[in-house]
Amino acid sequence: MFYVQRGADGKVSGVSAEPPASGEPPLPANHPDVLEFLLRHGDQETTAAALAATDTNLARVVEDLVSLLADRGVILFTDLPDQAQRKLLLRGRLRSRLGDGNPLVDGEDAIL
Incomplete structure (x- = not known):
């Protein structure tokens, strides 16, 4: 999680x-505002972390x-x-299991 200052x-x-x-x-590390800032101002290590967050x-x-294609x-x-x-079947089962009534997972599978 990052705290941001805005202009x-x-x-x-x-x-x-x-x-x-x-x-x-x-904001989470993968938030678009955080990623955009890190891409504009970060060093190579920070940029690599921003890439991993996506x-x-x-x-x-x-x-x-x-x-969709299937x-x-x-x-x-x-x-x-x-x-x-x-891998796709496993991730689907895991998402389904976590998503069913789990308050820690939002609609986009982000863990809160």
């Missing part, structure tokens, strides 16, 4: 691990894309390599 234009002007005087709530979201996009008959799920099928 008059509303854009992030600073990121900190400590709460700012403004009292703005913390991995979970991208994995979900790929899962949804595969599901549902529409563009691809057959069974045409995917066995390892890919197993």
